[in-house]
Structure formats: structure tokens, C-alpha cells
Amino acid sequence: xxxxxxxxxxxxxxxxNLKADSPLYDLRSNALKVFEEKGFPSxxxxxxxxxxxxxxxxxxxxxSPKGDTDIEFKNVKQYFLHNVxxxxxxxxxxxxxxxxxETTHDGIDxxxxxxxxxxxxxxxxxxSYFNKAAKKEGLTQLNTAFTKEGAFIHIPKNKEADKPIExxxxxxxxxxxxxxxPRNLIIADxxxxxxxxxxxxxxxxxxxxTNAVTEIFADKRAMVxxxxxxxxxxxxxxxxxxxxxxxxxxxxxxxTFSFGGKITRNNLQFTQEGEYCDSILNxxxxxxxxxxxxxNTLVHHIAENCxxxxxxxxxxxxxxxxxxxxxxxxxxxxxxxxxxxxxxxxLISDKATINAKPQLEIFADDVKCSHGCTIGQxxxxxxxxxxxxxxxxxxAKALLMYAFANNVLESVKIPELKSRINKLxxxxxxxxxxFEL
Amino acid sequence: xxxxxxxxxxxxxxxxxxGINLEVKAGEVHAIMGPNGAGKSTLASVISGKExxxxxxxxxILDNEDITELDPEERAHKGVFMSFQYPIxxxxxxxTNFIKTAINETRKSKGLxxxxxxxxxxxxxxxxxxxDIDRKFLSRSLNEGFSGGEKKRNExxxxxxxEPKLAILDETDSGLDIDALxxxxxxxxxxxxxxxxVVVITHYQRLLDYIVPDFVHVLMxxxxxxxxxxxxxxxxxxxxxxxxxxxxxK
Ligand SMILES: Nc1ncnc2c1ncn2[C@@H]1O[C@H](COP(=O)(O)OP(=O)(O)O)[C@@H](O)[C@H]1O
Ligand SMILES: [Mg+2]
Numbered sequence: 001x002x003x004x005x006x007x008x009x010x011x012x013x014x015x016x017n018l019k020a021d022s023p024l025y026d027l028r029s030n031a032l033k034v035f036e037e038k039g040f041p042s043x044x045x046x047x048x049x050x051x052x053x054x055x056x057x058x059x060x061x062x063x064s065p066k067g068d069t070d071i072e073f074k075n076v077k078q079y080f081l082h083n084v085x086x087x088x089x090x091x092x093x094x095x096x097x098x099x100x101x102e103t104t105h106d107g108i109d110x111x112x113x114x115x116x117x118x119x120x121x122x123x124x125x126x127x128s129y130f131n132k133a134a135k136k137e138g139l140t141q142l143n144t145a146f147t148k149e150g151a152f153i154h155i156p157k158n159k160e161a162d163k164p165i166e167x168x169x170x171x172x173x174x175x176x177x178x179x180x181x182p183r184n185l186i187i188a189d190x191x192x193x194x195x196x197x198x199x200x201x202x203x204x205x206x207x208x209x210t211n212a213v214t215e216i217f218a219d220k221r222a223m224v225x226x227x228x229x230x231x232x233x234x235x236x237x238x239x240x241x242x243x244x245x246x247x248x249x250x251x252x253x254x255x256t257f258s259f260g261g262k263i264t265r266n267n268l269q270f271t272q273e274g275e276y277c278d279s280i281l282n283x284x285x286x287x288x289x290x291x292x293x294x295x296n297t298l299v300h301h302i303a304e305n306c307x308x309x310x311x312x313x314x315x316x317x318x319x320x321x322x323x324x325x326x327x328x329x330x331x332x333x334x335x336x337x338x339x340x341x342x343x344x345x346x347l348i349s350d351k352a353t354i355n356a357k358p359q360l361e362i363f364a365d366d367v368k369c370s371h372g373c374t375i376g377q378x379x380x381x382x383x384x385x386x387x388x389x390x391x392x393x394x395x396a397k398a399l400l401m402y403a404f405a406n407n408v409l410e411s412v413k414i415p416e417l418k419s420r421i422n423k424l425x426x427x428x429x430x431x432x433x434x435f436e437l
Numbered sequence: 438x439x440x441x442x443x444x445x446x447x448x449x450x451x452x453x454x455x456g457i458n459l460e461v462k463a464g465e466v467h468a469i470m471g472p473n474g475a476g477k478s479t480l481a482s483v484i485s486g487k488e489x490x491x492x493x494x495x496x497x498i499l500d501n502e503d504i505t506e507l508d509p510e511e512r513a514h515k516g517v518f519m520s521f522q523y524p525i526x527x528x529x530x531x532x533t534n535f536i537k538t539a540i541n542e543t544r545k546s547k548g549l550x551x552x553x554x555x556x557x558x559x560x561x562x563x564x565x566x567x568x569d570i571d572r573k574f575l576s577r578s579l580n581e582g583f584s585g586g587e588k589k590r591n592e593x594x595x596x597x598x599x600e601p602k603l604a605i606l607d608e609t610d611s612g613l614d615i616d617a618l619x620x621x622x623x624x625x626x627x628x629x630x631x632x633x634x635v636v637v638i639t640h641y642q643r644l645l646d647y648i649v650p651d652f653v654h655v656l657m658x659x660x661x662x663x664x665x666x667x668x669x670x671x672x673x674x675x676x677x678x679x680x681x682x683x684x685x686x687k
Contacts, residue, residue, distance in 0.1 A: 380489065385525040388485045389535075389595065390513035390543040399530055399538065406529025 003057050003179070004039055007142065008032070010063060014146060023127050024117065024147075031131070031144035038138035050323040050355045051265050051294040056209050056237050061179035065093040069172045071203070073100060079168060079201050084416040086197075087165040089151040093172055094180045096149060100168075108194075109154040110165055113185055116152040125154060129187055133215040133243035135269065140241050143181045143213040150183035155192035155222075164195040164414055169212075171236070173204020184214040188222035188250075195225045195414060202236040214242040218250035220274065225413055226254045231424060232261040234289065241267040248274025248303075255412060256283040257421055258293045259428050269298040272306045272334075279308040281326075284405045284421075286428045288317035288349075297326045301334035301364075310341040313405050316352035324356040326371075332363040341371035346378060346404060348397075398431035438463045438634050439484075439603055444495035446483050453479045453490070455659035461603070464631040468645055468670060469638045471656035472678050477638045478522050480656065481605045485519045486512045499603065513539075514546040516602030520592035520609050522638075526580035532591060533561060533575045536598045543599070564597040568624045585612025593621050597628055604628075605636045610644040622647030642674035655681055 001009070011032055015025075040057055041048040069092055080088065087110045090100035096112045103111045116122040134140045151167045169182050188194055202208045218224050230238065238261055244252050258264050270279040285293045299308040314322045324343045345354045358371045378400055386396035405425065412418040439461040446454040453476045461467050471477055483490050484497060486509035497505050504512055527535065541551045552560075565572050568590055580588050589609050596604055606625070610618055625648055629635060637648055645653075645667060653670045655663040655678070663669070663681055673681075 379525075382525045382527065384482075384485075384487050384489075384509060385521065386527075386535075386539075387509035388487075388513055388517075388519055389539040389599065390510050390546070391539055392510050392542060393508070395538065395542060396510075399527065399535075403527045403529040410529075 003061060006061075007063065007146075008036060011145060014064075022117070023123065024130070027131055028145045028147070031141040034136050034141035035138050035145060038141075041138060047296060047325065050321070051263065051292065053239070053263070056263060059177045059207055059209075061177045061209060062175040063179045065095070065175050065178055065180075068095075069093060069174055070097075070099065071170065071172065076100070076170060076201075076203070079170075079199060080166060081164070081197070081414075081416050081420060084414070085163045087161070087163060089165065089167045091149060091169045091182065093170070093174065093178065094149060094182065108156065108159055108161055109152060110161070111152050113150040113152040113183060114148060116185070122152075125187065129215065129217055130185060131215070133217065133245045133271070134213060134241070135243065137241070137267075139211050139239055140213050143183055143211050143241075146181050147183040150185070153184075153186045153194065153196065155188045155194045157189040158191045159189075160193040161195065164197060164417075167196060167198045169200045169210065171202045171204075171208045173202065173206035175206070177207045179209050179211070181211045181213075183212070186214065186216040186224065186226075188216075188218050188224050190219045191221040192219070193223045195227075197227045197229065197414075197417060199229045200232055200236070200238055202233045205233055205235055208232075208236045210236070210238045210240075212238065212240045214240075216242065216244040216252065218244065218246045218252050220247045221249045222247070223250070224252045226252070227412065227414075227417060228254065228256045228266075229421070229424075230256065230258040230261055230264050230293075234260075234262055234291075236261050237263040239265045239267070242269070244270045244279070246270065246272050246274065246277045246279065249276045250274070251278045251280070253280035253282065253411070255408070256295070257424070258283065258285040258287065259424055260287075261291065261293075263292045265294045265296065267296050269300070270308065271300045271302065272308075273302055275303045275305045277303065277306045279306075280411070281308070281310040281312075282408045282411060283312040284408050284425075285312070285314040285316075285322060286401070286405075286425060287315075287320040287322070289320060290318070291320045292322070294323035295325065296323070299328050299339065301328070301330045301337050301339065303334060305336045306334065307338045308340065310343075311408055312343045313408055314343075314345040314354060315348065315401055315404065316345065316354060317348040319349070319351040321352070322354040324354070324373075325359070326357075327359040327361070328369060328371075330360075330362040330364050330367055330369070334364050335366045337364060337367040337369070339367065339369045343373045344404070345375045346401070347375065348378065395431055398426070398429045401425070401429055438500060440496075440498040441484070442496045442498070444480075444483060444497065445493045446479060446490045447493055448490050453659050454483065457495070457656075457659070457661055459654065459661060461634045461636060463634055465652065466629070466635045466637065466648060466650045468650035468653045468667075469636060469656050470640065470653060470670065470673055475656045476659040477656050478607055481519050481607045481636075481638060484605060485509055485517055510542070511546075513599075514543050518596050518599055518601030518604045520589070520596060520604070520606045522607040522611070524580050524588040524592055526578070526583070528578045528581050530579050531576045532579050532594070535579045536561070536595055539595070540598060560598065564594055567597060567627060568594050569620050570594055586614065586617050589613055590617060590621060593624050597624060600628070602633050603636070604633070605638065607638045608640065609637070610639055610641060618644065619647060642670045645670050657681065
């Protein structure tokens with residue numbers, strides 16, 4: 001039985017465990033219908049031309065892990081931020097770990113989605129937001145159909161999350177092959193502020209396929225900074241779909257750091273519904289071996305006087321492959337727009353490839369849109385300059401890569417996180433420099 | 438200290454250096470002059486080990502050691518320094534961090550520990566003062582958005598920090614106004630000793646009023662066609678290069 005059939009069949013059992021009066025009941029059946037009709041994406045679709053999930057979908061996945069595993073904090077400590085206090089919402093093989101988590105309901109809600117589903121108090125919020133930003137895409141609706149667990153974050157009006165929030169999904173490798181579908185719902189009310197760090201981390205070399213969906217709602221003047229750290233093991237693959245809806249004067253940023261994993265596909269979609277919104281999409285990808293990272297972004301400009309800034313840097317070694325498909329869609333009402341898109345890539349090896357496709361669809365006439373895309377090798381003059389000062393070739397290359405990724409790193413607002421990413425980059429390049437950027 | 442013997446170099450089968458011979462002894466200052474496109478920068482790059490240029494013949498000897506096959510960083514570790522005609526900018530890496538890395542990499546090659554931070558700081562302060570460089574300037578990204586003159590001054594700052602045995606200054610004077618030129622020349626002179634040597638590449642005699650050469654060489658079409666003392670520089674300034682060409686034809 002292929003994965004699609006297996007999922008469709010198992011949904012009956014999944015639904016049995018849900019209450020029939022749940023507001024989500026119909027929503028899930030409808031979502032399943034969408035998935036049944038659309039199925040998994042194939043390379044025939046324009047948006048999936050350069051990323052094939054076929055090799056992943058052939059595996060026989062465990063789709064409902066028992067998840068009674070405990071892991072000791074000391075074994076996973078390295079995946080958390082240190083020296084800075086954070087809220088933590090942690091899952092092990094898809095199941096919430098109260099032991100590793102630190103949640104709150106004190107003024108703000110940082111908890112798990114299942115408890116928000118179950119409590120009547122949250123019902124209006126769930127009904128107004130859940131699956132409202134998510135698009136009718138096969139994988140996304142598959143996630144909706146099976147949504148069971150994830151992080152729920154609600155920051156009320158004029159509140160600021162007093163510390164960053166870490167959302168971490170561990171997979172233990174207890175199952176030889178695991179398919180998980182985490183779901184996050186983030187709501188920042190008017191003038192609310194929050195910073196979130198998300199990570200999917202496999203703790204073994206077993207195969208994991210994660211189909212994650214995150215919805216983020218930023219109300220008027222809200223500020224949301226979202227950081228994704230993708231540094232998973234070589235057999236871990238991820239399809240990460242993030243949908244963001246922004247109201248007037250809100251500022252939302254998503255930073256995606258892709259350093260690991262087998263196949264990583266990022267669908268990142270912003271919709272600006274109010275005036276004076278700012279959307280920031282930044283990414284640094286550093287991969288090698290046969291790794292594959294695909295960034296598929298969409299910024300949908302609907303209202304006037306908005307801005308969007310996309311800056312993606314990629315460094316590709318060995319036989320790795322990268323995709324950047326960035327779309328900016330400007331409705332005719334979205335006048336006085338400033339949309340900027342930049343995608344720069346360095347191919348270190350002859351065998352590495354990048355497919356970059358910027359797309360601008362503009363129906364307004366008074367807009368400022370710019371995009372630039374470069375693909376190059378390491379600048380040999382710059383390398384010689386550094387080497388002539390006594391800096392070895394490997395270190396010189398590392399320095400160039402740092403320099404290359406620098407302006408994206410610079411915009412990371414949590415210093416501890418920035419220094420962590422510095423270290424990850426150093427690790428990835430295999431060089432430690434005597435300083436941080 | 439430096440012996441260049443019969444050096445031929447080409448790039449993509451185009452011959453640029455066509456049998457260069459030059460000996461520089463410790464304590465000396467040599468000037469290399471010559472028209473645009475003569476091969477001056479290429480010579481400097483070849484001495485520093487730029488791989489883009491293929492050395493088809495000849496040898497480069499530093500302190501009795503053949504360095505012809507060494508990597509650029511290995512030559513740097515042995516005390517070769519070139520101030521670039523066109524310095525490269527490196528966004529995101531400050532001059533301070535860059536020079537720290539360069540110094541510590543050089544120390545590492547000699548089996549030494551990193552230079553203690555306090556010592557490094559003291560040295561930076563000292564050398565920045567010597568070259569009249571505002572230290573805030575050093576925390577900016579290396580050469581990014583620097584004016585031509587600022588870049589050149591930064592090159593000499595790096596030289597002062599690295600204390601090379603052999604410094605090759607490739608058109609360091611271009612882009613400098615007269616005041617900056619004096620400061621830079623003064624810096625170079627202060628660093629000069631009987632144990633090191635300087636090769637100054639320039640178009641103009643002007644710089645040689647401040648960094649006074651023991652020898653002046655004229656490089657044309659990839660060859661040193663005439664050598665002399667500092668008076669030769671005045672002659673060149675006055676008469677240009679054509680008379681040398683004519684002399685050669687005779
Ligand atoms: N990398 C290169 N590729 C092709 N030609 C080069 C390269 N470097 C130098 N040349 C050529 O070699 C000649 C000498 O250049 P250069 O050494 O820069 O001269 P100078 O510094 O004396 O003005 C010029 O004709 C220049 O165009
Ligand atoms: Mg030159």
C-alpha cells in the first residue's frame with residue numbers, strides 16, 4: 001500500500017478518537033478530501049519542478065508512533081539555547097513532552113495545540129484562526145486532516161512575550177521510519193510582540209519525514225520574528241509550510257537557516273491584508289553531500305504602502321542542489337509598494353547546482369520592485385587577497401562564506417541565537433574563526 | 438634577501454613577464470617604475486604566489502630558500518607582504534577581525550599560540566596612531582565603502598601589523614593626497630630597518646621623495662630594461678619612458 005492509501009485508510013481510525021462534536025470534525029474531513037484529490041505533489045507541478053519527494057514517499061512509514069519515549073535533558077541540551085531564558089514547547093516523536101517543556105498561561109498563552117482544541121475557552125480563537133491562513137495545498141491539508149499536536153501561542157493585545165519561545169520537535173529513531181505532521185498556530189493580537197525559534201531534530205540516523213504546517217496571524221502593529229533552524233541528520237527530510245497573515249502596520253520576519261537534512265522544502269507565504277505592513281524573508285543555506293534545499297516563497301501584496309524584503313544566500317558544495325523560487329504578487333490595489341528580493345548563491349563544487357527563479361507579478365502601477373539573483377564561484381581575487389595576508393585557503397574560504405552570509409545574520413535579533421548560528425556555520429564549514437560576526 | 442631569477446610568467450598563454458632578474462638585499466629600498474601594462478602588478482602577484490599566473494620559467498628565492506612552489510599563505514608566513522593596487526573589500530569582516538585572523542594564522546604556522554588580546558589591542562592602537570587612522574574606522578567592514586585613499590592607508594596599516602620582511606607596495610600612492618602620502622610614507626619609513634626590505638611600485642617620482650629608493654628599475658614589456666639610482670626616477674619624471682624605448686632600439 002502506498003503512503004497516500006495508507007494515510008487515507010488510517011484517517012477513519014484517527015477520526016474515531018476525536019469527538020464528533022469537535023468544531024474541527026468537518027474541517028478535517030474536508031481537508032482529507034483536498035488531499036485525496038490532490039495527493040502528494042509531483043514534479044509535473046510548476047512549483048515542484050525541482051524537488052521530488054518520490055524517493056521519500058516510497059518508504060513504509062510508521063504514521064502513528066507510540067511516543068512513550070522519554071529523553072534526558074542532558075542528551076538534547078545542545079539543541080536548546082543556553083544563557084538565555086526561554087519558553088519551550090517540546091515534542092518527542094510527535095507527542096508533547098511536559099518534562100522538557102516550559103509553557104505559560106500567565107498573560108500570554110504558550111502551550112500545546114491539543115489543549116487549545118480541548119478547552120472550550122479557546123474555542124472561539126480556534127474557530128477564527130485554525131486553518132484560515134493555510135492554503136488548499138495537498139500536503140498542507142493532509143496536515144490539517146491529521147492535526148493532533150503542535151505549539152499554540154497567543155499573545156494578547158499590547159503584550160510582549162517576556163522571553164523567546166523555542167518550539168522543538170525531536171524524533172528518537174525508535175521507529176525505523178517515521179512520518180510526523182506537527183502543526184503550529186501563532187496569534188499575535190494588536191501591538192503584541194513575540195520571538196519564536198523552531199527546530200525539527202532527529203536524534204538518530206533513521207529516516208524521518210516531517211510535514212509541518214505553521215500559521216501565523218499578526219494583527220495591527222504586531223511584531224513577530226520567527227527563526228527556523230534546519231540542521232537535521234542526513235536521513236531526515238522536511239516539508240515546512242508557513243502561512244502568515246498580516247494586518248495593518250504589522251512587521252513579520254522569518255529567518256530560515258538550512259544547514260542539514262536530506263530533502264528540505266520550505267513553503268513560505270505571506271499575505272499582507274492591511275496597509276503599511278512589512279514582511280521580511282531571510283535565509284542562509286549551506287549544504288553539501290547530496291543534500292537538497294528548496295525555498296519556495298510567496299509574498300502577496302494586497303494593500304497600499306507596504307514593504308517586503310527577501311534576502312536568501314546559498315552556499316552549495318559537493319553534489320548538493322538548491323532551489324529558490326521567489327514570487328512577489330502585487331494586486332492592483334497595492335500601490336506605493338516597495339518590494340525587494342535578492343538571491344545570491346555560491347557553488348563551491350562543479351557538481352553542485354542551483355535553480356533560481358524569481359517571479360514578479362505586478363498589477364499595480366506605482367510600485368518599486370527590485371530583484372537580483374547571482375550564481376557564482378568563490379571570488380578568486382578575494383581568496384588571494386586573504387591568503388597573501390597569511391590566512392590559509394580553508395580559513396579564507398570560510399571567511400568569505402561568513403562575509404557572504406553576514407547581512408542575513410546581522411538581522412537576527414536574539415544575540416544568543418546569532419552566536420549559536422555563527423557556531424553552526426563554523427561547524428558546517430569545518431573552521432573555527434577567532435571571532436563572531 | 439630576495440632573488441628573482443629569470444622569471445617568466447603568463448596567463449592563458451599570454452606572456453606577461455619575460456625574464457625578470459632582480460636582487461633585493463636586506464635594508465634596501467627598490468623602486469620599480471614603468472608604463473601601464475608593463476607587468477609591474479603581475480610581478481608583485483607572482484612574488485606573492487598568485488596561482489592565476491603560470492610561472493613558466495625561473496626561480497624566486499627568499500632568504501636562500503626557493504619559494505617558487507609555495508602557496509601565497511606560506512609566503513606570507515615567511516614574511517612576504519603585498520600592498521594591493523586594488524584592495525579587495527570583505528563585507529561583514531572588520532579590519533580588526535581580519536588582521537587578528539591574519540596575525541594568528543601566521544603565528545599558528547610557526548607553532549605559536551594566538552596573540553593575547555591585550556597585546557593585540559595595544560599593537561592595533563599603536564599602529565593606528567602611527568598611520569593616523571581613527572580606530573572606529575577599523576571596526577568597519579574591511580575596505581567596504583572606503584575611498585581609494587582609505588583603502589591604501591588600510592593596506593599600510595595591515596603591513597604595520599604584520600611586520601613583513603619583504604614589503605611590496607603596488608601603487609600605494611595612487612588615490613592618496615599629499616598629506617596622506619606623507620603619513621603613509623612616514624609610516625613605511627618608521628617600519629623600515631636593516632632587516633627588512635621594501636619594493637615600491639609606482640608611476641610617479643612623487644612618492645620617491647618620501648620613500649627614498651636605493652635603486653630604481655624600469656619595467657617595460659615584461660622585462661627590466663634599465664636600472665639605476667634615484668636620479669633615474671627624476672629623469673623618467675622629466676622625459677617619460679619613450680627615450681628608454683629609443684635607447685633600447687639602438
Ligand atoms: N589575469 C590577467 N588576465 C589577462 N591579462 C592580464 C591579467 N593580469 C594582467 N594581464 C595583462 O598583463 C599586462 C600587465 O599587467 P599588469 O601587471 O597589471 O601591468 P602594470 O601593473 O604594470 O600596469 C597587461 O597587458 C594586462 O592586461
Ligand atoms: Mg599595476
